[in-house]
Amino acid sequence: MITKLLSDGSRVYGALGYDMDEGTYLLFNTGAVILAAGGYTALYDRHSSRDDENTGDGPALAYEAGATLADIEFVQFHPTGMVGDRYGEDWDGRLVTEAVRGEGGRLFNAEGERFMEEYSPDQMELDARDVVARAIESEIEAGRGTENGGVYLDISHRDRAFIKERLPRMYERFDSLGVDMSTEPVEVAPTSHYGMGGVVTDETGKTDVAGLYAIGETMAGVHGANRLGGNSLVETVVFGKVAGEAVADRVDGPGELPAPLGTDLAERHLAGLDAMAGADGSLTPEDALAELRMILETHAGIRRHETELREGLDELADLRERAGDLAVGDRTSQSFEFAVDLGFAFTVAEALLRGALERTESRGAHYRRDYTDRDPDWRRNIQYLRTADGEMRTDTATPGEPSPAIQDAVDADHELDYHQLE
Ligand SMILES: Cc1cc2nc3c(=O)[nH]c(=O)nc-3n(C[C@H](O)[C@H](O)[C@H](O)COP(=O)(O)OP(=O)(O)OC[C@H]3O[C@@H](n4cnc5c(N)ncnc54)[C@H](O)[C@@H]3O)c2cc1C
DSSP: OEEEEEEOSSBEEEEEEEOTTTOOEEEEEOSOEEEOOOOSGGGSSSBSSOTTSOSSHHHHHHHHTTOOEEOTTOEEEEEEEEOHHHHOGGGTTOBOOTHHHHTTOEEEOTTSOOTHHHHOTTTGGGSOHHHHHHHHHHHIIIIISOTTSOEEEEOTTSOHHHHHHHSHHHHHHHHHTTOOTTTSOEEEEEEEEEEOOEEOOOTTSBOSSBTEEEOGGGBOSSSTTSOOTTHHHHHHHHHHHHHHHHHHHHHHSTTOSOOOOOSHHHHHHHHHHHHHTTOBOSBOHHHHHHHHHHHHHHHSSSSBOHHHHHHHHHHHHHHHHHTTSBBOOOTTSHHHHHHHHHHHHHHHHHHHHHHHHHOOSOBTTBOBTTBOSOOGGGOSEEEEEEOTTSOEEEEEEOOOOOOHHHHHHHHTTOOOOOOOOO
């Protein structure tokens, strides 16, 4: 697990970390680093990935190394995650594939109303993720959700053979939980699924720190304010190739290899990890992460508001102070891993709350109940930078213009009327 990039703020010299099985420290002295450490959606209580991934490592490692982050406030919530109170906590937030709606699945509230008729009479259940997620949350908030805190997704009008053929994995999963999708609805609620924000890069994945590249969900800017289903896997393949080629060119180039690493930074960082291993404090990293997740879930969810975002920032600051007194296991324990994750999580959660507060409009996946319209003046990226004294500073930047090929595709006004990928 990588815990720190070796950087003087303008150039990266490698990375530090530890072997999670052995507990030994690792030091990589390299000419370039490509960060591909995923996103930050598991910083919400309900999320679609595992608990130990997408905790913000990628963006936070880059930020601490001197790189600029952007768009962290844009978080995509998938409309249909499984409901923990109905299927067990282990399943909470796990995806019910969009294909269930693609194959004709209908959403109903607890009063039996097909509520998408009100929110999106033309597109109904197949409207964009943010529209459907907001509709579900509005129904639940209005008291029309199920007693388990979800709504119903019903495909029981299709026969069993059809469901088993078209949605085999979904059928099997619910069948194993004692639910027959061909005779009864399943319970779903939105779940945090993809972070559009991340590290600012150029079109080769290069950041503003020499030698540092970021790709995949760690990078910002590829999906604007709202990713379309399926585009993330494409992104990982495309930028893996592009950044790989850029780095290969760079390390082969004359005079480009960085100078050897000084040891001070590494020694200081490893001493910090030493002090954390076995620390005998009062708060476990697991509990601290759970609290942080609840802060974002409650204060920076699907439909945001200034008052709640400010409360979220206050609660985060309070938690950060208490997290100075952690109770941590040894370096091979999961609690040590979570303690490292917690450090990354604080950085990204702060950026998210600050950006969501600053963006006084609704755009893409970012929705403000107190600013429900898109504001043309806000056609800007919020950027997050680390000051010399370690504080977070925000700035804004004008987004670039699309290339002619992309603009042509936008002008063609394609309609997305069937969802198969997440
Ligand atoms: C359930 C689910 C279904 C999805 N379905 C689709 C789909 O159908 N189509 C689509 O386009 N997208 C889909 N997505 C989104 C897509 O899968 C992700 O955006 C994509 O996998 C991101 O790839 P990545 O390589 O950037 O990061 P990841 O796949 O998250 O990989 C990051 C890797 O870095 C490692 N890592 C993290 N931190 C550290 C650290 N500190 N040190 C060392 N290693 C670290 C992690 O262990 C992981 O192996 C889905 C996501 C989920 C959760």
